[in-house]
Amino acid sequence: METAVFRLEGVTKRYGDLVALDDVTLDVRVNEYVSFLGPSGSGKTTLLRVIAGFETPDSGRVFFEGRDITHVPSHERAIGFVFQNFALFPHLTVIKNVGFGLTYGKKPLPNAEVDKRAREVIAMVGLAGMEDRGVDQISGGQRQRVALARTLAMQPKLVLLDEPLGALDANLRGRMRNELRAIRERLGVTFLHVTGSENEALAMGDRVVVLDRGRIIQTGAADDVYSAPASPDVAHFLNRFNLFDGTLAGGNFSGPFGTVPVAAARKSDRDVYAVRYDRMRVMPASAAAHGPTLKATFVASEYLGSSIMNFFETGDGRVVEMEHHLSLGAPDIYEAKQDYLLTWNPDQAIVFGREAR
Amino acid sequence: MSDATASVPRKDWTTRLLLLPGVIWMMLFLITPILMIVYVSFWTQTTFNISPDPTLDSWKQFFSSTTYVGSLWTTIRIWLIVLATTFIVGYPTALFVGLLVKSKTLSTVLLVICVIPFWTSFLIRVLAWRPMLGKEGAINIILQKFGIIQQPIEVLLFTELSVIIGMTQIYCVFMVGPIAFMLARIDRNIIEAARDLGAGFGRIFWKIILPLSLPGVVVGAIFVSVMVLGEFATSGALSGRKVNLLGNIIVTQVGSLKWAMASVVGVILTVVMGIVIAGFLRIVDLKREL
Numbered sequence: 001m002e003t004a005v006f007r008l009e010g011v012t013k014r015y016g017d018l019v020a021l022d023d024v025t026l027d028v029r030v031n032e033y034v035s036f037l038g039p040s041g042s043g044k045t046t047l048l049r050v051i052a053g054f055e056t057p058d059s060g061r062v063f064f065e066g067r068d069i070t071h072v073p074s075h076e077r078a079i080g081f082v083f084q085n086f087a088l089f090p091h092l093t094v095i096k097n098v099g100f101g102l103t104y105g106k107k108p109l110p111n112a113e114v115d116k117r118a119r120e121v122i123a124m125v126g127l128a129g130m131e132d133r134g135v136d137q138i139s140g141g142q143r144q145r146v147a148l149a150r151t152l153a154m155q156p157k158l159v160l161l162d163e164p165l166g167a168l169d170a171n172l173r174g175r176m177r178n179e180l181r182a183i184r185e186r187l188g189v190t191f192l193h194v195t196g197s198e199n200e201a202l203a204m205g206d207r208v209v210v211l212d213r214g215r216i217i218q219t220g221a222a223d224d225v226y227s228a229p230a231s232p233d234v235a236h237f238l239n240r241f242n243l244f245d246g247t248l249a250g251g252n253f254s255g256p257f258g259t260v261p262v263a264a265a266r267k268s269d270r271d272v273y274a275v276r277y278d279r280m281r282v283m284p285a286s287a288a289a290h291g292p293t294l295k296a297t298f299v300a301s302e303y304l305g306s307s308i309m310n311f312f313e314t315g316d317g318r319v320v321e322m323e324h325h326l327s328l329g330a331p332d333i334y335e336a337k338q339d340y341l342l343t344w345n346p347d348q349a350i351v352f353g354r355e356a357r
Numbered sequence: 358m359s360d361a362t363a364s365v366p367r368k369d370w371t372t373r374l375l376l377l378p379g380v381i382w383m384m385l386f387l388i389t390p391i392l393m394i395v396y397v398s399f400w401t402q403t404t405f406n407i408s409p410d411p412t413l414d415s416w417k418q419f420f421s422s423t424t425y426v427g428s429l430w431t432t433i434r435i436w437l438i439v440l441a442t443t444f445i446v447g448y449p450t451a452l453f454v455g456l457l458v459k460s461k462t463l464s465t466v467l468l469v470i471c472v473i474p475f476w477t478s479f480l481i482r483v484l485a486w487r488p489m490l491g492k493e494g495a496i497n498i499i500l501q502k503f504g505i506i507q508q509p510i511e512v513l514l515f516t517e518l519s520v521i522i523g524m525t526q527i528y529c530v531f532m533v534g535p536i537a538f539m540l541a542r543i544d545r546n547i548i549e550a551a552r553d554l555g556a557g558f559g560r561i562f563w564k565i566i567l568p569l570s571l572p573g574v575v576v577g578a579i580f581v582s583v584m585v586l587g588e589f590a591t592s593g594a595l596s597g598r599k600v601n602l603l604g605n606i607i608v609t610q611v612g613s614l615k616w617a618m619a620s621v622v623g624v625i626l627t628v629v630m631g632i633v634i635a636g637f638l639r640i641v642d643l644k645r646e647l
Contacts, residue, residue, distance in 0.1 A: 054549055074552050081553045087546035091568050104564055105555030154554060 005030045005190050006051075006158055011060035013046055013214075020046040021057065022214035028158075028190055033181070035205030035222075036194045037237055043214040044194040045084075048160045051192065052081045065157065075106065080151035080159040086143050088135040094146050095131035098122055101154045121149040124183065144176060152187070161193040177204055198239045202226055210234045232272035232352050241274040241350070242320050248353030256314060257292040260346045268352035279348045280322035282310070282332065285339040292349075294342040296320055298334040310334060312342060391627065398620035407616050415617040419625070428601045429625065435520065435592070435602065436585045436633075442525040443581050444574070447532030451573070454533065455540030456566070468537060471530045479527075483594045486523045490514040490595075515597035523595045528584055532577035539573030540566070575641045582633050586626060603629075 006028040013021040020043045028034055036044045049055045051062060053074030062070045069077055089097050099118035102109050109117070122131055125145040135143060151159055161180075181204070184191055195201050201208050202222045210218040210225065210233075218230040229235040232243060246255030248271040253262045255273050283289060296312035299319070308331045310322045320342060324331045334340060401410040419425045450471070458464040474482055489495050490513040497509040512518055543566065551561045589604030598605075603626045610619035 052549075052553060054553075074549070075555045075557065078555075079553070081550065083546045083550055085544070085546060087544060087550040089547060089551070089565060100551065100564075101554030101556070104551075104560040107555075150550075150554065 004028065005032075005065060006192075007063040008047075008051070009061045009063070011047075011050060011057045011062065013043075013050060013055060013057050019214050021050065023060070024214070024216055025060075026209065026216065026219070028192065030157075030190060031184070031188045033184060033191045033193065033204060033206045034209060035201035035207070036192065036209050036211055037198060037201035038196070038211035039237060040196060041213075042211040044196075044211050045162055046214075047211070048081070048162050048192065048194050051158075052079055052160055053077050054081075078154070078156055080154055080156035082147050082151050082159065082161045084162040086147035088143060088146055088150070090135060093132050093134055094127065094138070095119070095122065097135060097146055098149045098153050100150065105154065117153055118149075121153045122146075124152070124186075125149045125179070141176070145179075148180075148183075152183070152189075155187075156189065158190045158192065161191060163195055173200070180204065198237060202238075210237060212237070229274070229350065230266065231268055232270065232274065235272070235274045235350065235352075241276055242280065244273040244275075245271065246273055247271050248351060248355050253351055253353070255292075256316070257294040257342075260292045260349075262349075262351045262353075263347060265351040265353045265355070267354075269354065271353040271355075272351075274350040274352070275344050276348070277309070277321045277323035278307070278325060279344045280320070281343050282312075282322060282334065283341040283343060285341055287341055289341055289343050291346050292343055294320065295339055296342050297339055298336055300336065301331075301334070312340065394620045394623045394627075396620075397616055398624050400617045400620075402615060402617035407614075415621045418618065419621050424601070425606065425622070428603055428606055429629075431600060432586060432602045432604075432626075433629070435517070435524070435588075435600070436582060438521055439524045439528065439585045440578060440581055442521060443529045443532040444578070446525060447529050447577065448536060448574070450529075451533045451536035451540055451570075452566075455537035456543065461541075464537070464541065468534065471533055474526075475530070480590065480594070482527055483523055483591050486519065486526075486595055487514065490519050490522065514595065515599060517596065517600050519595040520592045520600050523591045524585055524588065527591065528581045531580035531584065532574075535576040535580070536570055536573035539570045543569050572641045572643055575637050575643065579634055579637050582637070583630060586630050586633070 004027045008024050008026045011021055011024045012019070022043075024043075024047060036047065038044045046055060050057050053069070053072060057070065060070075061068055064077065064079065074081075089100065092100070095115070095118050098121055099114045102114040102117060103111075119128075119131065122128060125148055127142060127145055127149065130138060130142065135146060138146070177200070180191070183189075193200075193204055195204075202225070205222050208218075208220065208222050208225045209216055210230075212233050218225055218234045220228075220230075225234065226238060226240070229238060229241070235241040235243060244255040244257065246253055248262065248265055251262055252259050253265075253271070253273050257273075285295065294314060296314045299311040299313050301311065302309040306327070307323050307325045310324065310331075312320045312322065314320060322342065397407075398415060399411045399413070400415075401408050401412045402415060454464050454467045454471075458467065487494070491497070492509045492511055492514065494514065496513060497506075500506045501509065513522075547565060547569075548561060551565050556564070587604055588602055589608050592600045592602045592605055593608075603622050607619050607622050607626070610616075610622065
């Protein structure tokens, strides 16, 4: 408990009738990397803004280093915030941007000291030699690093990142991901990272917090969330599962794929059957199958480098995705507009239901 | 290959053709008149006649007359004062309209309210100050009613002060508009980022908001300067002819058919404006900022 650097207690925030945050409670430990995952409008940015002090919660408390900071203005919180669009000062050079907080902040440092520290941080994010460039003369990825350096120069204990990788192309995103992790390990800073990308959330976070409609619906280690989503909504946001509606009754799940026995089910307010994309198997339409089977038409495939995504459409028009990892061998070639049978091992499915045992 | 070489001169032609109407217009109605004014300023003026014999008489007359040179300094003094007052009144207004008002609709409505006085004619706006500022005008009556003053304040009307009050009111909106526009373009995240880095409101204003709105200030200052330097109506109507700007001199000289003298003053006014605008443009690279 004494390692909790940061704590939210029943934080609620409304905008008129819209409940942006609904009774959010969360503990964050020192030197932890927490990713918030949720669809847009789930309240994740509001949560970050409440933590940074740009918004005041309607009820609930925010604690930071054991102090109640609910009503402390943002500039006295010593919490760093990296904006989604970087929000660099457009009229200043790279080094002036990075040194801004040190020069004009709460505890102004002498110019020589500002210069020294700004240069150190700039070198740390790999921008040495760019100190005197204007921020409109550098690339998107470099601007992102300036934004990060500007925040890190203040040596905050907690850094908030608002979809900071969203504005970058995929290649840079991967590199920044690694660099962020390295920087955190070097400085021992706690990072809270908001993202709409499940890949980013799973890759970056020690812990993933899934938000939906202003509520935390699951908290856990990345692999726990991935392999055991707590609700159909979480499974949906992870974007890794085919979800089928149906009914769970007497230990059997009846869905579009027939009725299959269910070994274990999670409590939920609706009956949903989830199968991971890479657990799906494809068979010829004529094959005799045991267990769950779903007749579907092949639509298209998408090459992802290490795997291939195959898209099938069932009779009622829903798309079922099947991922084939190329490490498992060359992919089968499916013909467009041909019918196939989709199946899977029922033991690997995740079932949610009102009648959970 | 032949297509590519052929299209270059054709493109050239299109460019020239598109430029032509503008160039003709500017030649006829800007360049030629200015050259004409410069030329006429060297003509020989007698009481009832003017002839194109070149002479420096009018120029000598201007610079040897304390009235004329005095009016040049009056013009510059009033211009600087009005520039300062429109900025002092205009910037906070723009700050409110452009930055502090969060709703875009409300800020547009507020800007329109600033422009509403312009729905009446310029002269009416100027003359409306007379019943406001006069010895028995609204301000004196109200102050006397409340017992704040016993005698009416007479410096309010037909003085330099009334000219400054009138011009500030009339030209303020030209300062507010461009500044509010620049302020509205500032990304709110930038201000929050500065706050997050620990800067207080004063620091954020001086180091972030003011520098980012500077192009708006420069554009506003150019608008106000060009209009105030060429003014004659406000000073004529509100000063009781006591304040003579270069504009007023041109009006009287033209009225008494002294074309050469009017041209001299016109050339001087144009040069002053040119220097002022060039000076403002040195502060900010507008091409980059806008």
